[in-house]
Amino acid sequence: MDSxxxxxxxxxxxxxxxxxxxxxxxxxxxxxxxxxxxxLDAERSGGTFPQLMDRAASTLGCVTMTFNFRGCGTSKGDFSLQAWVDDLRHAISHLMTVSEPDGVILLGTNTGGSIAVCVGADDPRVTALGLLSPRADFDDWAQHPRRLLEHAREIGAIRDRSFPPSVDEWAREFRRFRPVAAARKFAPRPMLVMHGDEDDSVPVSDARQLVNAHGDAELSLLTGAGHRLRHDPRAVAILLGWLDRMRSLQHHPSAATS
Incomplete structure (x- = not known):
């Protein structure tokens, strides 16, 4: 259902x-x-995620949700890291309103996964995290903010030419949010990190940093896989199996040690 x-x-x-x-x-x-x-990617961001969430809902018997962050798809507004963090917080509240789940499991690809860690660390409603090819930091963006700003305008993630009001403040957000520190804070809640060993966009070392910071996270490295794990059937199978296990553990915690 689109809304x-x-x-x-x-x-x-x-x-x-x-x-x-x-x-x-x-x-x-x-x-x-x-x-x-x-x-084209900005216009169709997360375009295949509704099908995946419908499959998860049918397989797991739960209510699922995916959405477009500001500046992507048909969502209004312009990209900033703080805006995307706020968007995810409101998305959690929206899911809690349209259904009555016992908490929320956050999944995210790349930047979406890194933002999920940052939001989950401070939100007790988040019970587990499943991350696909996540970034360990936003330092590359922080080093070249004007280059990223121009890129965001070119692809339509920033549509208002007067945005942001302050480029310096917009850029400071890339240092403010630290996924590795957030992963440490999120523990001991469960976390899964999946990464392709041939990812040419985000190095495998980013995944290892997040896993090591958490201390007890699961790491799944997919041989021969690239950056877009959403389209790798192995990753989807692992993710759905992990989601089923996480939902079961919520009501049968003794199963974790059996």
Missing amino acids: TFESNGFELACHIGRPPGDVQRGPGVIMCHGFPIGQ
């Missing part, structure tokens, strides 16, 4: 997945897309 919700006054597009039968008790699931690479 919208508001984040700081901006209307964001979202998709809600529901199981064909009764909703089973347990956490809901939210999937976050990454930062777009090109204009």
Whole structure:
């Protein structure tokens, strides 16, 4: 079901997945897309995620959700790291409003995964994290903020030519949010990190940094896989199996040690 919700006054597009039968008790699931690479990518960000969330809803018997961050798809507003963090916080609240889950499991690819860590660290509603090809930091953006700003304008992630009001403040956000420190804070809640060993966009070392900071996270390295794990059937199978296990552990914690 396609719908919208508001984040700081901006209307964001979202998709809600529901199981064909009764909703089973347990956490809901939210999937976050990454930062777009090109204009077409910005227009279609997370374009295949609704199908994945519908599949998860049907397989797991829970309510799922995916949405477009500001500046992507048909969502209003312009990209900034703080804005995307706020968007995910409002997305969690929206899912809690349209259903009554026992918490939320956050999934995210690339930048979306890194933002999920930062949000989850400070939000007790988040029960687990599943990350695909996540970034360990935003330092490369912080080093060349004007280059990123121009790129964001070119691909349409920033549509208002007067945005941001302060480039310096916009750029400081790339240092403010630290996924590695957030992963440490998120522990001991469960975290899965998946990464392709042939990812040419985000090095495998980023995944290892996040896993090591958490201390007890699961790391799944996929041989021969590149950056877009969403399209790797092995990654999807691992993710759905992990989600099923996480939802089961929520109500049968003794299973974790059996």
